[in-house]
Amino acid sequence: MEDLKSRVDELLENQEYDKALELLTENEINGEADIWTNSTTGWILGKLGRREEALEYLRKVEGEEEENPWLCCEIGWNLGALGKSKEALYYLNRAKELGRDDVWINSELGWNMGRLDRNEEAVYYLNRAKELGRDDNWIFEELGWNLGILKKYEEALENLIISEKMREPDAWTNSQIGWNLGKMGRDEEAVAYLQKAVDQGRDDAWVYSTLAWNLGKLEKNKEALEYLLKAKDLGRDDEWLNSEIGWNYDRIDQYEKAYEYLKKVEDMGRSDAWFFREYGWCIGRLEGDREEEALKYLMKAEELEEADSWLNTEIGWNLGKLGKNEEAIERLKKAEKQGDTSRWLYREIAWNLGRAKKPKEALEYLRKAEDKDNLTPWICTEFAWNLGKLGEVEEAIFYLRKAKELGRDDAWVNRELGWNLGKQDKYKEALECLRKAEKIEEDPDAWLYREIGWNLGMLDEFKEALEYLRKAEEMEEADDWLNSQIGWNLGEQDKYVEAMVYIERAMKQGRDDAWINGEYGWLLSKLNKYEEALEYFKKAEAEKEPSDWLLGQLGDVHKELGKYELALEYYKKLEEADPEDSNNLSNIADVLTKLERSEEAVEYYKKSEKKTAE
Numbered sequence: 001m002e003d004l005k006s007r008v009d010e011l012l013e014n015q016e017y018d019k020a021l022e023l024l025t026e027n028e029i030n031g032e033a034d035i036w037t038n039s040t041t042g043w044i045l046g047k048l049g050r051r052e053e054a055l056e057y058l059r060k061v062e063g064e065e066e067e068n069p070w071l072c073c074e075i076g077w078n079l080g081a082l083g084k085s086k087e088a089l090y091y092l093n094r095a096k097e098l099g100r101d102d103v104w105i106n107s108e109l110g111w112n113m114g115r116l117d118r119n120e121e122a123v124y125y126l127n128r129a130k131e132l133g134r135d136d137n138w139i140f141e142e143l144g145w146n147l148g149i150l151k152k153y154e155e156a157l158e159n160l161i162i163s164e165k166m167r168e169p170d171a172w173t174n175s176q177i178g179w180n181l182g183k184m185g186r187d188e189e190a191v192a193y194l195q196k197a198v199d200q201g202r203d204d205a206w207v208y209s210t211l212a213w214n215l216g217k218l219e220k221n222k223e224a225l226e227y228l229l230k231a232k233d234l235g236r237d238d239e240w241l242n243s244e245i246g247w248n249y250d251r252i253d254q255y256e257k258a259y260e261y262l263k264k265v266e267d268m269g270r271s272d273a274w275f276f277r278e279y280g281w282c283i284g285r286l287e288g289d290r291e292e293e294a295l296k297y298l299m300k301a302e303e304l305e306e307a308d309s310w311l312n313t314e315i316g317w318n319l320g321k322l323g324k325n326e327e328a329i330e331r332l333k334k335a336e337k338q339g340d341t342s343r344w345l346y347r348e349i350a351w352n353l354g355r356a357k358k359p360k361e362a363l364e365y366l367r368k369a370e371d372k373d374n375l376t377p378w379i380c381t382e383f384a385w386n387l388g389k390l391g392e393v394e395e396a397i398f399y400l401r402k403a404k405e406l407g408r409d410d411a412w413v414n415r416e417l418g419w420n421l422g423k424q425d426k427y428k429e430a431l432e433c434l435r436k437a438e439k440i441e442e443d444p445d446a447w448l449y450r451e452i453g454w455n456l457g458m459l460d461e462f463k464e465a466l467e468y469l470r471k472a473e474e475m476e477e478a479d480d481w482l483n484s485q486i487g488w489n490l491g492e493q494d495k496y497v498e499a500m501v502y503i504e505r506a507m508k509q510g511r512d513d514a515w516i517n518g519e520y521g522w523l524l525s526k527l528n529k530y531e532e533a534l535e536y537f538k539k540a541e542a543e544k545e546p547s548d549w550l551l552g553q554l555g556d557v558h559k560e561l562g563k564y565e566l567a568l569e570y571y572k573k574l575e576e577a578d579p580e581d582s583n584n585l586s587n588i589a590d591v592l593t594k595l596e597r598s599e600e601a602v603e604y605y606k607k608s609e610k611k612t613a614e
Contacts, residue, residue, distance in 0.1 A: 004023065004024075004027055004037075005036070007023060008020045008023055008024065008040060011023070012044075017044050017047055017048055018048070020040075020044055021041065021044050021045070021048070024037050024040060024041045024044070025041075028041070035061050035064055035065050038057045038058075038060045038061045038064075039057070039058070039061050039071070039074075041057045042054045042055070042056075042057035042058035042060075042061065042074060042078075043074060045057065046074065046077065046078050046081075049081075051078045051081050051082045052082070054074075054078050055075065055078050055079070055082075058071065058074050058075050058078070059075070062075065067094065067098065068098065069095040069098045069099060069100040070095075072091040072092065072094045072095035072098065073091070073092065073095045073100065073104070073105060073108070075091045076088045076089070076090075076091030076092040076095065076108065076112075077108060079091065080092075080108060080111065080112045080115075083115070085112040085113075085115040085116050086116060088108075088112045089109065089112050089113070089116070092105060092108055092109050092112065093109070096109070101132075102132060103129045103132045103133055103134045106125045106126070106128040106129035106132065106134075107125075107126065107129045107134060107138075107139065107142075109122075109125040110122045110123070110124075110125035110126035110128075110129060110142060110146075111142060113125060114142065114145065114146050114149075117149075119146040119147075119149045119150050120150065122142075122146045123143065123146050123147060123150070126139060126142050126143050126146065127143070130143075136166065137162075137163040137166040137167050137173075140159040140160065140162045140163035140166070141159070141160065141163045141172075141173055141176070143156075143159040144156045144157070144158075144159035144160035144163065144176055144177075144180070145176055147159065148176065148179060148180045148183070151183070153180045153183045153184045154184070156176075156180045157177065157180045157181065157184070160173060160176055160177045160180065161177070164177065169196075170200065171196075171197040171198075171200040171201060171202035171207075172197075172202075174193045174194070174196040174197040174200065175193070175194060175197040175202060175206075175207055175210070177193045178190045178191070178192075178193030178194035178196075178197065178210065178211075178214070179194075179210055181193060182194075182210065182213065182214045182217075185217075187214045187215075187217045187218050188218065190214040191211065191214050191215060191218065194207060194210055194211040194214065195211065198211065203234075204234060205231040205232075205234045205235060205236035205241075206231075208227040208228070208230045208231040208234070209227070209228065209231045209236065209240070209241060209244070211227045212224040212225070212226075212227035212228040212231070212244060212248075213244065215227065216244065216247065216248050216251070219251070221248040221249075221251040221252050222252060224244075224248045225245065225248045225249065225252075228241060228244055228245045228248065229245070232245070238268075239265050239268050239269075239270045242261045242262070242264050242265045242268070243261075243262070243265050243270065243274075243275060243278070245258075245261045246258045246259070246260075246261035246262035246265065246278065246282065247278055249261065250278065250281065250282050250285075253285075255282055255285045255286050256286065258282045259282050259283065259286060262275075262278065262279045262282055265279075266279065271300075272304065273301045273304040273305045274301075276297045276298065276300040276301035276304070277297075277298065277301045277310075277311060277314070279297045280294045280295070280296070280297035280298035280300075280301065280314065280318075281294070281298075281314055283297065284298075284314070284317065284318050284321075289321075291318040291319075291321045291322045292322065294318050295315065295318050295319070295322075298311065298314055298315050298318065299315070302315070307334070308338060309334075309335040309336075309338035309339060309340040310335075310340075312331045312332065312334045312335040312338065313331070313332060313335045313340065313344075313345055313348065315331045316328045316329070316330075316331030316332035316335065316348065316352070317332075317348060319331060320332075320348065320351065320352045320355070323355070325352040325353075325355045325356040326356055328348075328352045329349060329352045329353060329356060332345060332348050332349045332352065333349065336349070343368075343369045343371065344369075346365045346366070346368040346369035347365075347366070347369045347378070347379065347382070349365045350362045350363070350364075350365035350366040350369060350382060350386075351382060353365060354382065354385060354386050354389075357389075359385075359386035359387075359389040359390050360386075360390060362382075362386045363383070363386050363387070363390075366379060366382055366383055366386065370383075375402060375406065376406065377403040377406045377407060377408035377413075380399040380400070380402045380403035380406065380408075381399070381400070381403050381408065381412070381413060381416070383395075383396070383399040384396040384397075384399040384400040384403070384416055384417075384420070385416065387399065388416065388419065388420055388423075391423075393420045393423045393424055394424070396416075396420045397417065397420050397421065397424070400413055400416055400417040400420065401417070404417075410440060411436075411437040411440040411441045412437075414433040414434065414436045414437035414440070415433070415434065415437045415447075415448060415451070417430075417433045418430045418431070418432075418433035418434035418437065418451060418455070419434075419451060421433065422451065422454065422455050422458075425458075427455045427458045427459045428459065430451075430455045431452065431455045431456065431459070434448060434451050434452045434455065435452065438452065445475065446471075446472040446475040446476045447472075449468045449469070449471040449472040449475070450468070450469065450472045450481075450482060450485070452465075452468045453465045453466070453467075453468035453469035453472065453485060453489075454469075454485060456468065457469075457485065457488065457489050457492070460492070462489045462492045462493050463493065465485075465489050466486065466489045466490065466493070469482065469485050469486045469489065470486070473486065478505070479509065480505075480506040480507075480509040480510060480511040481506075481511075483502045483503070483505040483506035483509065484502070484503065484506040484511060484515070484516060484519070486502045487499045487500070487501070487502030487503035487505075487506065487519065487523075488503075488519060490502065491503075491519070491522070491523055491526070494526075496523050496526045496527055497527070499523055500520070500523050500524075500527075503516065503519055503520050503523060504520075507520065513543055514540040514541075514543035514544050514546075514547075514550070515540075517536045517537070517539040517540035517543065518536070518537060518540040518547075518549070518550050518553065520536045521533040521534070521535070521536030521537040521539075521540065521553065521557070522553060524536065525553065525556065525557055525560070528560075530557050530560045530561050531561070533553075533557050534554075534557045534558070534561065537550065537553055537554050537557060538554075541554065546573075548574055548577050548578050548581075551570050551571075551573050551574040551577065552570075552571075552574055552581075552583075552584060552587075554567075554570040555567045555568075555569075555570035555571040555574065555584075555587060555591075556587070558570065559587070559590070559591055559594075562594075564591045564594045564595050565595070567587075567591050568588065568591045568592070568595070571584055571587050571588045571591060572588065575588065580611060581611075582607075582608045582609075582611035582612045583608075585604050585605075585607045585608035585611060586604070586605065586608040588604045589601045589602075589603075589604035589605040589608060592604060
């Protein structure tokens with residue numbers, strides 16, 4: 001046996017493990033095995049990576065010999081290598097209890113603790129190994145790995161960088177450095193290290209997932225998707241991966257694809273606040289007016305955590321799209337109070353205030369959102385819309401023209417510009433814009449026909465005006481305004497009876513102002529119904545300070561009724577308002593003649609002739 005020991009020791013010294021194993025096996029076949037041969041055979045098999053066989057021999061020794069540190073270490077080492085870390089720890093701890101406390105055993109304890117997610121204990125034992133003198137790249141890599149899992153990223157990185165300096169890092173080390181950098185928000189550096197790992201041949205779902213996660217944070221979403229889909233091809237198909245794929249598709253506005261993956265995540269059972277926020281955000285941007293569905297998920301997120309400014313803005317945005325503008329404003333203003341001072345938020349608040357018929361406050365927020373050096377068509381049109389509602393027509397026109405300069409020249413802009421120009425009595429320009437809108441729109445609505453008709457009427461194009469107003473009448477039930485306009489244009493074409501029908505309709509619908517009473521009086525006068533006409537002219541006069549036109553009509557009807565003194569009174573008032581009106585001067589002369597005030601009459605006839613000649 002001594003000869004065998006000598007020969008085996010010599011072979012082991014030369015690292016000729018296979019030859020040593022042959023001798024020991026031959027000895028065993030001859031029936032001469034003992035504790036020493038079994039221990040040595042087990043040790044050699046462990047060295048050769050034949051762990052299961054190694055354990056068979058070491059277990060034989062365990063059954064025959066009193067427990068000792070060497071045997072416990074050997075069994076523990078092989079069990080750890082087989083992934084049986086829990087059993088390995090039992091034997092390694094027994095060895096420690098039996099007095100072994102060197103670099104090796106503390107390293108093994110640390111390594112196995114790490115595999116069982118007992119990372120705090122792992123760090124303790126690995127640091128003990130360092131104290132005892134271990135100073136190689138392995139110890140720093142292990143410490144880095146465990147510290148990273150404990151979210152001690154700075155310390156983890158320090159250890160991994162030391163390892164990197166000790167030798168050219170392999171794919172594993174580069175991956176770990178990249179992972180920790182990513183956790184620290186140093187995404188550019190993280191990507192560089194993870195890319196090195198890939199270049200070194202690492203080709204698994206973990207590295208592609210981690211690389212994609214950092215690329216996504218850098219807004220390199222297309223690249224991120226490439227790596228996420230590689231990870232999926234390699235078999236990863238969990239909640240995290242599908243969530244990340246969905247999130248990155250959302251960032252590049254591919255909402256249908258994003259929805260496909262996020263729906264899968266929902267089916268997998270994910271139900272945390274992050275997921276509900278992202279899912280709701282995505283659904284809100286899908287075609288088909290799915291704001292109600294989006295809100296369902298956003299509200300679920302709020303149930304799980306108090307709404308921050310982002311969540312309040314998103315809820316507000318969807319409420320606004322549903323026309324729930326007051327609720328939207330409440331949410332968006334909450335976000336403002338929570339510290340969001342973005343132009344986007346101010347724009348959303350302004351938009352909802354406008355729709356809630358609060359144009360003055362809307363303008364306050366638009367001014368906060370406005371970047372005068374970088375105006376956009378959207379903000380210009382919003383300014384114009386709200387200014388128009390406040391009667392600030394000139395400023396509204398400025399912003400609408402600016403929107404056109406910036407490239408927005410659609411039907412809406414032309415409609416709004418036409419409407420505002422009409423308010424400034426610029427009827428020809430208004431018509432140009434409104435007709436352009438008519439050409440752009442496939443199916444013009446009644447509002448557009450009403451506006452075109454109104455402007456044509458103001459240009460005395462009564463026949464064409466009536467055509468447009470009739471189109472509007474065909475499309476919707478006529479209100480008092482439309483009936484008034486149709487009546488007025490009919491009257492201007494001497495169709496007095498038909499005109500009266502429409503004016504009467506408007507009056508039955510509740511219109512009772514100076515204009516309608518004056519118009520009805522005028523139509524009655526055209527039908528020689530002067531007493532009735534006077535009644536309506538008087539109502540018009542009582543409504544507000546009479547216009548030049550109404551003064552003339554009151555003078556005319558009094559003249560027709562033979563009430564010359566009263567007629568003269570109204571004509572004189574008109575003269576004060578407009579001394580250049582030759583027709584009125586002639587009417588004064590006529591009435592003076594009727595009153596037998598010939599000298600004055602002659603004087604006014606001369607004035608009238610002079611003004612006419614001019």
